[in-house]
Amino acid sequence: MFDLAWRTIRARRGGFVAAFVALFFGAAVITASGVLLESGLRSGVTAERYAAAQVVVGGKQEFDGTEGPSTSFAERVPVPGDAVERIARVPGVAAAVPDRSVEVNLLSRPRSVPVYAHGWSSARLAPFTLTAGRQPEAPDEAVLDPGSGLSIGDTVTVTVGAVPSDFRVVGLASAPSLRRQSAVFVTDETAARLSGQIAAVGVLTEPGADPAAVADRITAELGLVSYTGREIGDAEFLDIGQARGFLTVLSASLIGTVAMIVLFVVASTLGLSIQQRRRELAVLRAIAATPRQIHRMIGAEVLLVSVTGAVLGCLPGFAVAGLLRDAFAGIGVLPPDFELAFSPAPAAVALILCVLGGWAAGYFAARRLAREKPVDALVEAAVEPPRLGTVRRTCGFVLLAAGAVAGTVVPMLVPGIGGLGGAAGSVLLLMVGTALLGPYLMRLATAVAAPVLRRGRISGHLAVANSNANARRLSAAVVPLALAVAMAAVQLFTLTTSQAASAEQARAGVTADFVLSGGSAGLSPEIAETVRGMPAVRSALPVVRSQVLVEYPMFDQIEVESFAAQGIEPEHTASTMDLAVTAGSLGELRGDTVALSTTAAGTAGAEVGDTVRVYLGDGTERDLRVVAVYANGLGFGDVTTPRDLLARHTETGFDDAILVSGGDEAALRALAQRYPGLSVLDRPAFAAGQGDQQSATNLVANGLLLLYLVIAVVNTLVMATGARAREFAMLRLIGTSRRHVRRMMTLEAGVVVGAATVIGTAVAAVPLVGISLATTGQALPTVDPLLYGAIVLVTAVIGFCSIGFAARSAMRGRPVDAVGSGA
Template sequence: MRNEKRNQKQNNERNRDRNRKPGAPRSRRLFDVSWATVKHRKGGFVAAFVALFCGSAVVTACGILLMSGLVSCVEPERYAGATVMVGGRQSLPVKEDFDPFHAERAPLPAATADRVAEVPGVKSVVPERTVGMTLTDDRGAAVPLGRPLYGHGWSSAALAPFRLTEGHAPGGDRDAVLDVDLARGAGLGVGDTARLTVGTTSTSYRITGLVSAPRIERQSAVFVTDARAGQLAPRPDRVTAIGVFGDPGTDPDELAARIGRAVPDTAVYTGRDVGDLEFLDVGQSRGFLVGLSASFGGTALAVVIFVVSSTLGLAIHQRRRELAMLRAVAATPRQIHRLIGGEILLVGTAGALLGAVPGFLVADGLRAAFARAGVLPADFELSSHPLPALASVLLCVAGARLAGYIAAFRVARIRPVEALSESQAEPRGLGRTRRSFGWVLILLGVGSAVAVPLLVPGQLALAGAGGSLLLLMVGFGLIGPLAVKLAARAMGPFLRRSRVSGYLAAANSTANARRLSAAVVPLALAAAMALMQLSILSTVEAEAKRQAASGVVADHVLTGDGTGLSPELAAAVRKIPGVDTVTPVARSRVMLHYKEIDQYRTEPFSAQGVDPARLDRTLDLDVRDGGLGELRGDTVALSWTAAGTARLGVGDTTDVYLGDGVRKKLRVVAVYGNGLGFGDVTVPHDLMTRHTTSGLDSALLVTATGTGDDARVTTALDRLARDTPTLTVRGSDDFAAAQEADITQQSWTNLIANAVLLLYVLIAVVNTLVMATTGRGREFAMLRLIGTSTRQTRRMMSMESGVVIVTAVVVGVLIALPPAVGASLATTGRAVPHVEPLVWAGVAVFVAVLGRLSISVPTRAALRARPVDAVSTGE
């Protein structure tokens, strides 16, 4: 037996040597054969090309967003004239991960300027303070400017540099200089009076001059005396940044390196990097892009490979007769793999290369959508570096090659006689290995979606629920023919009511389950992705709305239309007769530092600072363990989600990086349930405001002493609002709606990213269904030659499309339910997600219409050919 195998191998090698063209390298012959095959079988390869073209565009877009998050900058404006800028560290160094950015500005001790001035090569330093302001009219209402307004000390005007175009510098505490664009937009000039408000404290300033700078586009500037800027700053002992002017001829990078060595507890910026220091939103946007694209890019690549694998599997299935003949004439498994691999490399490389170009347009579309959602600045520029496109091409081609190898594995390894047999009819059942893997993946998907949230609360639970979708999809893809057979058998009695078309549709659906499964899988994936994302979005929004509505028990809520509420406003409200409790609320984002399994992680969470005195009279956080009465000093209360993520309980101590990056060890005093409505981390009010950029409150929650005092308190608060600039009195419902806005923004951000992936899946659905239908032209011709009319054939395909659509919708719902249940458990603690029946019905109808059109249109096109011509063209 061993000698026979050796002789057969030698004969095959002699045949290959005999047919080899003299001087033609093997790679060239493989290219010629692959190109000839591609030209002869355009249908299947066009479908694979489309899948790879669109997939490469999606992956390239993810790479561009990631690269932009790492390297993109915004040109500095007010700091553009300085040689070097020195500021606090605006990001937290994290080993083996991307550095997250702080939510607030990290200020510097004012004494740092003296240390910087002693560095060799430094000519002069300019301490700079930035204070958020609001320009108000005579009635105290905010004047719309279209961009933020900041106040600065006059000495920092040299950093841009700003030049006086009219008037003179401020000389007293009530003098101010405006930039010319601000003055023109507000209708002000030299000698006029401008009412400038910090928080809710308004001051009238006499305009003594106007200034202009080479480039001021993202902000408006007001300059007061340095002493007045120190008085307005929330922390007079701190400065926002330090501008450095070097000696003539000094290299900025060398000077920055010397300053970094001399003052190591600072961050030094030069060139375009200064924009990160000047504009906090740029650094935060970069961090957002890095986090989003890193997680979304992996999912996108997995979905692209899955879709390409499904498309190639169908294309190879349609060529089973040709490949079986090759096996019958002594083609080895290795030769079959080389043939298919060469074809895939040819088509995949072309599709991936061409698809990388529109990937830049997709990335720009995502940038614009994120800007409209408010999570990116409108002027944020994407990187045009070619590395993401190159990486996308390599990943897509490698993924397609792997997918092609897997798809061709059976036809390459099967014995020639069996290959010829299976080319005429599909095998009756699935292989044991394929069936086992399918059920294992389904069980793992259900387990990660439902069991993980029950065992591991927190963000890991939500990640497990979201990641289970791919496991379930691949699992159902492996056992897809079984699902199609079950659906065909269940619908068989209804189909057979039509004696010809229905009988043929039922027989085809049962006998060609593998072929129909290739059409069902991408359609089910589209349905499952849409249903899961919409379910998570509606569940989070509904729960946030419920928590915010039930959690605010105060009678009145005071908010500001400007930069915030001044700290002294709470004391003024407490003096109003009839007021029982006033709770100031400050908002920010903090980072929890905790150990997860065998490594430390640092995750950002939304946070609030509250005064615990009589807090139950204004706010109900649904405390489940501990008590908020102990929320004083270095303490913290966590939502059950944050506590579960960091594995913390009452009495534990955790490291918390506050908004400006200051690290604190805080003791957990309570665990509460209303994290979605009010933030996952709650700290004492004073601790929060000391570490925010503005030091202002976001809201005041006010409760009257009794029902009889409510009308009197309402009247007094309305009078206070009329006398206090930018102050607004709201009801608890309005405040709840404002709380929901942050959650809604985050949800829509995820939905925007996944919408691109869903669009790709929809294109792949149409692509696969059209390929599956047009590949049956010979079958349609044979049916017509034996007497089946065109109308009966179309009706047969209509009934088969019904089997495909019903199976896809049912499978899509079954796949979407476990992740939806898991996400609900992870975010609300309840196993029942919030389901909008009309939304789910709309998704089902959309999938049905898409599937129906994708099958009926190519069917009509295939039936236009003469049956004799269609039969003669081959399979």
């Protein structure tokens, strides 16, 4: 049977090449998604400052109190102060070295990497070796790395939270490799003053001691997390653990969608390929081939194509994963040096999924043809059956109804993240329903376009007749194109809707005249007090930003959701910030209280007076009483707490911005002389931007799917059109000119493009309305006409070029040869 299958593939390359292309790129996409998932589970970077430590002890950075994937805390979880002595007493520990770390700015020269200040005792963890001078001994002495460009005896200005301090350089020290950071060493007492918390404890083990065994003893004794080997990089670089958590969650959700769409496209392509062989299969049935033999033959063909395409497609999938890593790094959600983890597992999963998907598609496509009577099969080989099966029709209408309910009704009934998830997921239900009812929709599209098409006389009448007679074939080409239109529209206009709402909320909500920022290093609390003492300043509101986890019930279990949070002093909001409070009052925001956006309140199922459990940035669990609900969550963050409460649970306790009402702009800008690194921003620059980054992440992740869909659409259109060489030849033999045929195909291409655009737009409109309701409370999303025009233009280019190229290729030979070949 495999010999017969191989000869069939060689004789009918066109249809099988199309299936091969779909499987090849499908395997690449699934492999890339699998590599990202595996990297989220076990990848990282090599330790730098902790390279000499055999064990590093840190706080537990992940929340794993739910059934789903663990979630990383936004801030570094500190090590208790008494842990150092307790670690030192654990058997096998030669020395326990605490590391205090705080980001600083050196005014000597710009740096391309962050600079952190540490106590000198932690230098041995790299190890840093003095190349000149001595260690710091006085509070105003420092040791720098040779790349600073300074010499012993020079004075360097170091700013912490934009507050400057002068240090005298007393030594230069270098480490084997520092790629991600630069270091400044001060006395341990000065480091403790600059940073009130211990970031980690480096452990040097006794000679002959097993680091893994020592780590286990430390964890059992203290309940902290002990890192060894390559895991030490996670303890040193907080962003690596967060990146891994991001990849795990993203890939786990992406890989299911990727697999579904890939299998959908593969099934559509193989189904069309087998459908084009109805005449051949009908003849085989007529000469006594049994249904079992038909299934075995098609199964062997599909197996050969699936295995070949999937095996070859897995290899470039690893390169695609690298491109995705670079794209995520470009938008700031992954560190640029994040290393991917490679193994055969993603390729094996891709191979299995593609082969099983191909086999299932071949089985169901051949099932109807194999079980029909030979005479009926020959009749349907010439003319498509006019009706769809009852089960197919029922499933199609049910899925369309379910998608409409999930996209529009659920966001109105289910508040918060639940409604948003229902709206976002409705697009897949709608697309599968559309695929099942594709022939009906194509006949409807043809009926609508028929009056216009018939104006083309011969070509127009032929286009209408062909479109009606071959609705199944056309729907196989239209559905992937419509899916691409829908996905592009949902992703782009979700972003524009979020951006427009965020910008509007920030514009209306920031009532201050000026916004002061200190960049990633933040602003010391003393700056807000200084600003309040300036002439004509009516109010100065310091704002601390972080991420928190909020518990909420989900069926019979408890889940957590991450929200952007801000800490403020409510007494200074009157002339600086308007959160559009809809219930309660910000005046009561003090102590263990919280204000929630409508999205966060809806997710948690909380109202004013209720208590919600919140895990602050460093993992501290607090039960907070809700005192207000507000509407401007996109512009300011979904959780608002008292400033001191949030600041105590960040790494530095510094402010991210200060909103100033009144005052003189020139005087505020002059503060940069006193506080280097401080800048005066425009009011819209204060927008939180969390939604924008999330939308950009979705664009990158789904951009891969869109590219695959474009390839699949071109593939399907070329295959469907190229298989009509015999039809074109017959038309030319009965007197139709080549020009008439080309014009007929141009009109058919117009029907395909028009139908795909309308169907894709209708499918996208449902989730977009739901997403807009869930995020902004408004039913109408923000649609950029230029972006929508670009989607339509790209759709038209793909449709017309693919069909036109394939039609020209199909008419290259002599009509008599094409008819005789039976193509």
